[in-house]
Amino acid sequence: MTNFIPIFPLSIIVFPGENLNLHIFEPRYKQLITECFEQKKPFGIPAVVNKELKELGTLVEVSEIRKVYDDGKMDITTRGIKVFRTLELVRTIPDKLYSGAIVTYPDDLDDGSRLQMQKVVQGIKELHKLLQVSKDFKKPEDELKSFDVAHHIGLNANEEYELLGLFREAQRQEYLKRHLNKVIPLLSEMEGLKEKVKLNGHFRNLQSFDFDL
Structure with a gap:
């Protein structure tokens, strides 16, 4: 299926199911958000990676306009729906300040393993323990899928875009597991190095070695 959608390119990767807060200040996007919210229609956030507009992005809906400022700027909450692939950019739309795109929606196979996902979540917990951070996934652990946790494991923009382009849950789970x-192990080595540095110059209780001569 192909259709036309208004687009709002951003230098972030948005995943399906993700809630994203945005501050809208450009006139073209104030127009886009106002129309989409009033008409209850979604818009697309194509990924921009390394200043390059990518063909994949995520269709999102405006779930809430949280605040409208006196000058028309807005704080909004959006929710990711599904991944799209851009077939053609429509840079100029009559009577509109924003651009659009003709897109198609790749099929996504939900063939993930609950056991594999449990291993991923356990790995994330270990990662966060090493980093001394705490994250709330907003879902029970047994309901988590790859896109729910992808922003919590330190992927860079290129890696997040690679993940967005995997259209099977099993592949995404494997990708996250390999990253973890x-x-x-690299972080564990760093922790060990930090401890050695801390001990340098301090008295330690060391057991002597007896030479049997």
Whole structure:
């Protein structure tokens, strides 16, 4: 299925199911958000990575306009719906300040493993413990899927975009697991190094070594 959507390119990766807060201040996007909210229609956030507009993005809906300022700026909350692929950019739309795109929606296979996801979540907990951070996933652990946790494991923009382009839950789970298996040992080594640095120059209780001569 293909259709036309208004677009709001941003230098972030938005995942389906994600709640995203935005501050809207440009006139073209104030117009876009006002129309989409009043007409209850979604818009697209194409990913911009390294200042390059990518073909994949996420269709989102305006779930709430939280505040409208005197000058028309807005604080809004959006929610990701599904991934789209851009077929053609429509840079100029009559009577509109914003641009649009002709898009299609790739099929997504929900073939993930609950056991695999449990391993991913356990890895995330270990990662957060090493980093001494605390995160709330807003969902029970047994309901979590890959997109729910993807922003919580330190992926860079290119890696998040790669994840967005995987259209099977099993592939996404494997991607997250491999990332965690790579970074956790590195962080563990860093923690060990930090402890060694802390001990440098301090008295320690060391057991002597007896030479049997």
